[in-house]
Amino acid sequence: MARKKVKRWEDHRITGIGRREARTAFYKDSQKKISLNGEWDFKYVDAPELSPEGFEQSGACEGWDKIDVPSVWQLRGYDKMHYTDVLYPFPVNPPHVPDENPTGIYKKTVVLDEQWMEKDTVLKFHGVDSAFDVWVNGKHVGFGKVSRLPSEFDITGFVKTGENDITVRVYKWSDGTYLEDQDMWWLSGIYRDVELINEEKNAVLDLRVNGTLDDSYKNGFFTAGITMKQAGTNLGWKLSYKGKTVLEGELVSEGKDICIEAEIPEVHTWTAETPELYEFTVMTENQEVTVRCGFRKIEIKDKNFRVNNQVILLNGVNHHDYNPREGRRVTREQMESDIRLMKQYNINAVRCSHYPANEYFYDLCDEYGLYVINEADLECHGFEWVENYTWITDDETWKDAYVDRSVRMVKRDRNHPSIIMWSMGNESAFGCNFRSAAEAIRELDDTRLVHYEGDFEAEVTDVYSTMYTRLKGLKEIAEYQIKGDKPHVMCEYGHAMGNGPGGLKAYQDMYRKYKRLQGGFLWEWYDHGIYTEEKDKKYYKYGGNYGDFPTNGNFCIDGILMPDRTPSPGMEEYKQIIAPVEITAVEGSMNKLQIRNYYDFLNLDTTTLYWEVKAEDQTIQDGTVEGLSVAPHEGKIIALPITAFELQENTDYYLNLTVCQKEERNYAPAGYEIKKVQIPMQIRKDGFSVRETADKLQVTEGQGGLTVENSRVTAKFSTVFGKLISFGKDGKEYLTEGPRMNVYRATIDNDMYKKEDWMNKYFIQKPVEETEYVSCLKEDDKVIVRIGTFFSCYNQSWGFECDYTYTVYSCGQMKVEIQGKAVQRGKLEPAFLPRIGVIMKGNKNFQKTMWYGMGPGESYVDSKAASIMGIYENTVDGMMTDYVFPQENGHHEQVKWFRIGDGKDGLLCKMEEKLGLNLANYTDESLEKAQHPFEIEKADDVIIHLDYRQSGLGSNSCGEEQLEENKVKLQDFAMAFTVQAAECGTEIRKARKQYID
Numbered sequence: 001m002a003r004k005k006v007k008r009w010e011d012h013r014i015t016g017i018g019r020r021e022a023r024t025a026f027y028k029d030s031q032k033k034i035s036l037n038g039e040w041d042f043k044y045v046d047a048p049e050l051s052p053e054g055f056e057q058s059g060a061c062e063g064w065d066k067i068d069v070p071s072v073w074q075l076r077g078y079d080k081m082h083y084t085d086v087l088y089p090f091p092v093n094p095p096h097v098p099d100e101n102p103t104g105i106y107k108k109t110v111v112l113d114e115q116w117m118e119k120d121t122v123l124k125f126h127g128v129d130s131a132f133d134v135w136v137n138g139k140h141v142g143f144g145k146v147s148r149l150p151s152e153f154d155i156t157g158f159v160k161t162g163e164n165d166i167t168v169r170v171y172k173w174s175d176g177t178y179l180e181d182q183d184m185w186w187l188s189g190i191y192r193d194v195e196l197i198n199e200e201k202n203a204v205l206d207l208r209v210n211g212t213l214d215d216s217y218k219n220g221f222f223t224a225g226i227t228m229k230q231a232g233t234n235l236g237w238k239l240s241y242k243g244k245t246v247l248e249g250e251l252v253s254e255g256k257d258i259c260i261e262a263e264i265p266e267v268h269t270w271t272a273e274t275p276e277l278y279e280f281t282v283m284t285e286n287q288e289v290t291v292r293c294g295f296r297k298i299e300i301k302d303k304n305f306r307v308n309n310q311v312i313l314l315n316g317v318n319h320h321d322y323n324p325r326e327g328r329r330v331t332r333e334q335m336e337s338d339i340r341l342m343k344q345y346n347i348n349a350v351r352c353s354h355y356p357a358n359e360y361f362y363d364l365c366d367e368y369g370l371y372v373i374n375e376a377d378l379e380c381h382g383f384e385w386v387e388n389y390t391w392i393t394d395d396e397t398w399k400d401a402y403v404d405r406s407v408r409m410v411k412r413d414r415n416h417p418s419i420i421m422w423s424m425g426n427e428s429a430f431g432c433n434f435r436s437a438a439e440a441i442r443e444l445d446d447t448r449l450v451h452y453e454g455d456f457e458a459e460v461t462d463v464y465s466t467m468y469t470r471l472k473g474l475k476e477i478a479e480y481q482i483k484g485d486k487p488h489v490m491c492e493y494g495h496a497m498g499n500g501p502g503g504l505k506a507y508q509d510m511y512r513k514y515k516r517l518q519g520g521f522l523w524e525w526y527d528h529g530i531y532t533e534e535k536d537k538k539y540y541k542y543g544g545n546y547g548d549f550p551t552n553g554n555f556c557i558d559g560i561l562m563p564d565r566t567p568s569p570g571m572e573e574y575k576q577i578i579a580p581v582e583i584t585a586v587e588g589s590m591n592k593l594q595i596r597n598y599y600d601f602l603n604l605d606t607t608t609l610y611w612e613v614k615a616e617d618q619t620i621q622d623g624t625v626e627g628l629s630v631a632p633h634e635g636k637i638i639a640l641p642i643t644a645f646e647l648q649e650n651t652d653y654y655l656n657l658t659v660c661q662k663e664e665r666n667y668a669p670a671g672y673e674i675k676k677v678q679i680p681m682q683i684r685k686d687g688f689s690v691r692e693t694a695d696k697l698q699v700t701e702g703q704g705g706l707t708v709e710n711s712r713v714t715a716k717f718s719t720v721f722g723k724l725i726s727f728g729k730d731g732k733e734y735l736t737e738g739p740r741m742n743v744y745r746a747t748i749d750n751d752m753y754k755k756e757d758w759m760n761k762y763f764i765q766k767p768v769e770e771t772e773y774v775s776c777l778k779e780d781d782k783v784i785v786r787i788g789t790f791f792s793c794y795n796q797s798w799g800f801e802c803d804y805t806y807t808v809y810s811c812g813q814m815k816v817e818i819q820g821k822a823v824q825r826g827k828l829e830p831a832f833l834p835r836i837g838v839i840m841k842g843n844k845n846f847q848k849t850m851w852y853g854m855g856p857g858e859s860y861v862d863s864k865a866a867s868i869m870g871i872y873e874n875t876v877d878g879m880m881t882d883y884v885f886p887q888e889n890g891h892h893e894q895v896k897w898f899r900i901g902d903g904k905d906g907l908l909c910k911m912e913e914k915l916g917l918n919l920a921n922y923t924d925e926s927l928e929k930a931q932h933p934f935e936i937e938k939a940d941d942v943i944i945h946l947d948y949r950q951s952g953l954g955s956n957s958c959g960e961e962q963l964e965e966n967k968v969k970l971q972d973f974a975m976a977f978t979v980q981a982a983e984c985g986t987e988i989r990k991a992r993k994q995y996i997d
């Protein structure tokens with residue numbers, strides 16, 4: 001005997017009451033509709049049982065609040081915000097949920113006229129989280145479940161002419177919640193559209209179309225299934241392409257189900273690169289409905305999945321419904337701009353993680369061209385953490401609940417050509433209920449592939465799917481060493497939390513190299529921050545910021561798109577890595593290029609190649625290559641008509657290339673850039689000058705200090721602390737502190753598992769530099785100050801012996817040479833360090849920046865595909881990337897010189913060998929401390945980081961670490977640079993001078 005009675009919203013055997021069979025979402029429908037979006041009366045109670053007496057009766061809403069529909073009530077001031085990744089915020093006691101079960105009662109009056117009443121009335125909810133009861137005019141109509149799928153109710157027998165009262169009672173927790181444990185905010189309410197449909201008595205209820213191809217992949221084979229509400233209806237149908245009728249017919253339905261089949265020679269085929277759509281329309285005397293159809297064939301052939309006989313590569317992203325102000329409520333405009341952005345960023349696939357999106361989303365995928373993994377609204381991840389992962393997944397009594405989620409998804413979405421795989425859910429272990437779901441899917445639709453990452457043995461799936469697989473494991477898969485020979489997809493990888501992901505290229509190279517690997521989906525599209533305005537502060541909240549506990553904090557801030565829709569540097573990187581074209585230099589040639597086409601269907605003659613020979617900041621020659629004909633998956637060598645030119649002294653030359661789309665597409669104008677490439681030209685003409693001489697340098701020593709000075713320069717050193725303490729001229733300080741060694745960076749999310757060791761065992765944020773010696777040598781025209789130090793951190797036996805050589809020239813320049821020798825006098829040392837470099841401080845008024853190095857955006861050693869060498873200008877603040885959760889940012893690789901200045905005066909710093917550069921108005925300590933951007937304390941100086949090397953980013957917050965070669969080990973190093981005053985505007989000329997020492 002069960003101790004506890006099962007309440008309706010806890011009964012997992014019920015998949016709905018009075019709910020209609022799921023069906024397609026028509027692309028067009030002539031039937032009248034009334035949108036019920038807008039203001040509703042609203043009553044919030046702590047448990048369903050606390051609903052006011054007679055709440056379902058009309059007029060019972062006196063004194064209630066108002067709420068707008070669609071919305072989530074947590075963002076309208078009710079209940080509380082809570083974010084967890086895996087944990088259920090209640091005991092795992094299925095199917096029971098807490099008695100304290102936040103409940104929202106919604107009420108709306110709708111007036112129906114006589115004409116409306118001649119037909120039937122269908123009430124459609126596009127999405128309600130998590131379960132709900134419906135009453136019309138006081139009578140119970142039904143009960144719905146599955147938050148991310150529609151529920152329709154035929155309420156014809158409940159409505160009347162005139163005013164009608166609709167009451168919806170929504171439960172935050174239900175047995176369904178056990179299956180909706182996705183990594184996201186817990187949000188409730190009527191969060192998708194609600195509408196009334198005035199349905200014909202003989203309406204077209206459902207349409208199923210399928211466009212496939214014959215063995216030549218040229219001719220189409222079309223099938224349509226029509227389900228009528230009544231038998232014996234006269235109807236006409238047509239299939240059209242761009243407004244022109246291709247096929248048509250007329251018939252009288254004998255039964256309720258009708259089937260049409262037809263062949264279409266030379267059909268326009270659908271692929272994500274060529275999203276050709278046909279329209280199938282069914283007309284009765286009083287209704288016209290349309291769905292769209294794409295002709296394409298998905299099949300597994302020779303161990304690969306193919307679209308239209310071509311082995312495709314998925315360059316995808318995981319997409320959640322999210323809006324920074326509205327939670328899970330998204331508008332059509334937002335969906336469209338998401339899809340356009342994906343296309344603009346070379347993304348060709350999207351996984352609806354981990355639930356079906358709004359109906360409209362798939363229309364957009366069809367139209368713009370994206371391959372979709374559509375995923376059922378199913379995840380019971382919390383069971384893993386009680387070590388009984390298969391508890392409900394392998395419990396037959398939950399079968400209907402599982403199968404229902406897949407079946408309703410398939411029935412709603414099967415007409416969309418963009419969908420190539422049905423995913424049965426996410427992170428829910430494996431068991432009998434998935435076997436049943438796979439079977440049910442195949443019964444309904446055998447034209448697509450079945451996916452589910454949790455089927456670890458790929459027992460019932462068509463593809464073998466894994467997530468965050470490390471490169472080593474991926475290679476085993478790639479070489480068919482494990483798990484049979486089904487094609488592989490990585491449904492999640494490249495965790496984009498905070499700064500990163502780095503190392504994407506290594507994955508893309510694998511996908512491109514190995515037959516079995518057919519690409520992957522980056523985790524994920526959005527940072528799920530919640531927009532917050534408090535007095536003058538504007539920022540984004542994440543888990544824990546609402547006092548929610550337990551929480552996974554900023555683990556929801558893991559997208560390539562910032563909450564305000566700014567593409568992050570990680571997104572720029574991804575765009576370049578997955579770009580459908582690759583260009584490399586042919587060795588030994590100045591103008592020959594190897595071009596590879598990574599499109600699966602398009603020829604590169606759809607693009608234009610622009611080339612430009614650049615002398616750092618000036619264009620010397622340029623041109624265009626039109627109609628570059630390279631077939632998909634093929635390569636070609638081309639030669640650019642570069643002509644001989646005269647070399648300028650001390651100047652680097654680059655061949656900059658951009659590949660742009662030739663014609664306008666629905667997501668971008670003609671000329672839109674797809675890929676940029678830079679090829680350094682190995683040509684250079686060196687020229688050396690002799691430094692000017694000026695008045696003699698004076699050296700004064702005493703009281704722990706040493707000053708070297710003339711009319712051009714003042715350099716002050718502390719002989720006690722062994723460092724430069726000031727550099728400038730005419731009484732103005734340009735540098736307020738000289739180089740101090742540093743191995744630390746403000747922790748990035750991707751180093752979350754390193755942080756504890758780094759900061760609490762090796763104390764890398766607690767450096768000490770002890771002076772070993774100071775010497776000063778005066779020569780004719782220069783003074784050489786040598787300082788030896790020992791660098792280490794609290795209680796460490798590892799460190800560096802550093803030798804600093806400062807050569808102050810009478811012309812005003814100061815050369816700094818630093819040599820570090822790694823030492824270890826004990827045993828323990830960090831496996832690797834965030835960086836090896838120095839910190840200097842600059843005049844805080846020097847806010848204008850210019851540099852010659854990688855840019856324009858930030859770059860790291862394992863994330864620099866979107867950057868090229870050039871001369872860039874910005875401001876110190878402008879060089880910062882505002883990550884929702886503050887962390888190391890704004891680094892630039894391979895900097896040859898930089899200048900900071902106030903518009904007039906400036907400090908020029910020129911490297912002997914390229915170094916990494918960060919310029920910031922805050923220290924690493926304040927960056928580390930801050931939880932939100934507005935909390936970052938400003939520094940009193942411009943903080944200058946020059947890195948001998950900085951470690952890569954990796955994506956180890958959930959995935960691969962930095963590659964070995966991108967980890968900075970305890971190692972010897974040397975760096976050298978020259979600082980000098982340079983008026984703004986003179987820096988490029990001055991930087992180009994090379995001197996004989």
Ligand code: GAL
Pocket residue numbers: 085182183354426427467492495523555558958
């Ligand atoms: C995966 C999961 C995603 C998300 C990600 C971490 O395990 O499928 O939903 O939680 O990890 O951000």
Ligand code: MG
Pocket residue numbers: 085086181182183379381427
């Ligand atoms: Mg999960």
